[in-house]
Amino acid sequence: MQERLSEIQNQAKEDLAKAESLEEVEKIKTRYLGRKAGVINEIIKSIPGLPPEQRSSTGKSANILKKEIGKWIEERKSEFNTSSEASLTLPSLDLSLPGEHKPYGHKHPITQTIDEIKGIFRKLGFDIEYGPEVEHEYYNFDALNIPADHPSREDFDTFYLGNKRLLRSQTSTVQIRVMEKKQPPIRMIAPGKVFRPDTVDARHASMFHQIEGLMVDEGVSFSDLKYVLTLFAQSYFGQDIKMRFRPSFFPFTEPSAEIDISCSICKGTGCSVCSHSGWVEVLGAGMVDPNVFETVGYDAEKYTGFAFGLGVERLTMLKYGIDNIRLFFENDLRFLSQF
Amino acid sequence: MRISYNWLKDYCKHDLSVEALAEKLTNAGLVVDTINPVDDDFCLEVEVTTNRPDCQGFIGIAREVATIVRSKLVIPGVDYETTTEKVNDLTGVTIEDNELCPRYTARIIKDVKIAPSPEWLQKRINSIGLRPVNNIVDITNYVLMESGQPLHAFDFDKLSGKKIIVRRAKKGETMEAIDGSKCMLTDEMLVIADAQRPVAIAGIMGGRDTEVSDTTKNILLESAFFDPRNVRRTSRKLSLISDSSYRFERRVDPECVDWASRRAAKMILDIAGGQVVEGVIDQNYLEGKKVSVTLRMSRLNSLLGLNIDKDTAKGILERLQFTIKPEGETEDNLTVEVPSFRGDVYREVDLIEEVARIHGYDKIPAESNIRVKLTQDNIFDKVTEKTKSVISGLGFDEVITDSIVGELQEKHGNIWSDDSSIKIMNPIRQDENLLRKALVHNLLRVKKHNQNYGVEKTNIYELSKIYLPRGDGEMPEEKECLSILGEEGFLSLKGVIETILSQLNIVQKLETRRCDFGLFNPEKSAELKLGGKLLGYIGELSREVINDYDFRSKPCVAELDFDILIENTNLESSYHKIPSFPIVTRDLAVVSDETVTWAEIKGCIESLNIVYVDGIEFFDVYRGKQIEKGKKSIAFRLIFRADDRTLKSEEVDKLQEEILENLSNAFGIKLRA
Known part of the structure; x- marks a missing residue:
């Protein structure tokens, strides 16, 4: 029996040395010193069955061993307690390893631009409106004061679908649809896709996005137009940009204007983006033509208004210095994930 | 429209540098896209919007410059000597469709000498990117660029019957144009014909047979006004676009038709010699009605957000060659007669634009009294x-x-x-x-x-x-x-x-x-x-x-x-009180037939309507060694909770048993051993 005890002593020593955590030490404690099924207690329980001469010495030795193992366990425990505090400074984890990444998705840059512009105009009290992409000729041309066989249609190359249907070549169509439904005051913008059979190159795509804007009320003036579009341009391009309003022509506005901003690439000193003029065109605008009001049944003497339109791709390209419009529709993830 | 910096000075004296000129034009609505040096001159590419056909010629652009810099517009003289022979004795013009051709003029110049143009003329033709051909063609091109009125010179001796008929083409008629293209004509197209055949497609291009050549001696000079829409339609149908068609479809100045003809005749006389036959055949069906428009200063100022006086507006309109009608003038009103070359102006708002663009958009303040308004959510x-x-x-x-x-x-x-x-x-x-x-x-x-x-x-x-x-x-x-x-x-x-x-x-x-x-x-x-x-x-x-x-x-x-x-969609989130008592979970693995779906198992448990079942969460499906063929093991978690107390283990045991029994009855599902 003394042999068995020394075997237990060695085994316990070995087990404790191998233990790697506090939990394991606790398990070892239960295994050796447990009240019910601990190895030492099993021995003590078996004493009455031993030959009488061995009973007393075995009891003594077992108790000594019990105390001894108890002491080792406490020692080992305290070791773990100190080392768990110290482990912070141990070189167990390479903190420079990269973190684990969850995939992160991106909204399309065109969506982001539209969202940003919607946000700016929402702050100015403009509602967001939508209209169909397949349109009747009437909404794309006639109601916008662009008569058939007129050279002004030249500026709006259009895909035709037959039976007076077409893919809208401008979002100005939504102006008409909104004014047909509602009476002034109106303050709205209409973002959406437009289509033109342009030769596709770095600056032209057959599908792109526009945002149309319209404000109609009593007493709306060109001054209001300049105010609203200046706020917009400063908000989108920055407070320090310069703006230039110059006369232009759109069949559905009179007077009409095109709006340039100082080139963001060269800061107005001249580069290829601005064709060395220092200015880049960003918006078309004007006071709503009385013929348009007449078409939708508004009193052009009582109400005045302004309308404007902008190209979303163009604005996005200017903002980020993107040189090819096709990138937006190729949807290369190496491009999309940059925004 | 390409213009030459030096050439433009013929019509308007100014001391602007080419850059300053470009900026002034741009700010008045004529965007200068590019400036290219050509010898001792500059070629400016001017973007002319479709509403301004009057600026499709040097004189029109000079008129704008003269208005901006307050200088005088100089129009060249068109007086010349003629023969005693009368044009009516030599030729005749018949217009069969005066809607498509409301005005047609013809002049005859005899005994011209075809030769290369003099150097100064070639230089000007070159300066705007055109190629000199011969003196007659160069002169018609020169006058077209100067006035915006297209002209055509026929070899008079090649015109069969020595006369001109302006008519619709006959079905099946064809013509070879000067550029070599063979045109199949339809009866919707207007042609200029002689006694036999079409010799030009009206307003678009002349025919090869009757074009001016080295041997030409006598010329019939055409200057006309063709219906813009018809020119446009024909040009699209034939895919034939020319400097002429570009201008006709934008509408030429009806009053410039004869002036341009005289201007060209004078230049031919000066450069190519010969004699101009007296008179002109001028078939004119255009109503020379003048358009008058009244401008209210109050409307102008309220629409623009400006406060300019009547004299400023008056000055601008006068410089643009609108005629002020004194009888229509009041404290607030100005009434003007619109010149014939400004077909785009017929309403008050058009005059407002004229004043605004010359006065300068930059002078309109960016101010507003727009009221605050909530955006409608969408x-x-x-x-x-x-x-x-x-x-x-x-x-x-x-x-x-x-x-x-x-x-x-x-x-x-x-x-x-x-x-x-x-x-x-x-x-x-x-x-x-x-x-x-x-x-x-x-x-x-x-x-x-x-x-x-x-x-x-x-x-x-x-x-x-x-x-x-x-x-x-x-x-x-x-x-x-x-x-x-x-x-x-x-x-x-x-x-x-x-x-x-x-x-x-x-x-x-x-x-x-x-x-x-x-x-x-x-x-x-x-x-x-x-x-x-x-x-x-x-x-x-x-x-x-x-x-x-x-x-x-x-x-x-x-x-x-x-x-x-x-x-x-329900965009309003709703709040549920967070439970006060803990949940009890039971993870189960059951064996079912392959045909039984998760939706059925879940549905079966839900149909028991046990109030304490707070959730049923799917873990996984397992098929393999320990599972009989045709069966699958489904693992899931049952979550139990009561609102008012902590559930006892025995209660949950009972509920679990009830659930398993129902699954067993419904689908023969057994707890996995």
């Missing part, structure tokens, strides 16, 4: 923005693809409609001429593009319109769809859809039913319904599609009807 925007945020948050990149597609979209079966797609009549490419009826095929193309560039995982989505035909010639149904392509398997993509539904607070259950499309693997594809309505489809791509696109992965795709999502 459910479509809200749901769209939320949905995109959710999907992007789950690691998907948004793509935007072209609405115009090729035949390929029909190849693997249609999702939404079997009707043939709407066709574009004038596509850029004949193989891409259809309006898409689904988004998913475009996502496959995006995946393909990215795979070609080495991007293996393409988790993408698009939210855009598709166009479902509704019958011949009808407007299509524009359906807003959400299409998603995922690389993590069927259940992962289904999870994305379920997350969208839960984030949109959609309470209706997502129902799935097997579906059969060539696009999908029949084992892993489903029709999705929400509240009994078709929401869309989800599936792993079929082997055939994967092979067609040469994909190296097995993408899953879904396409949903976005309007159904919007209909069921």
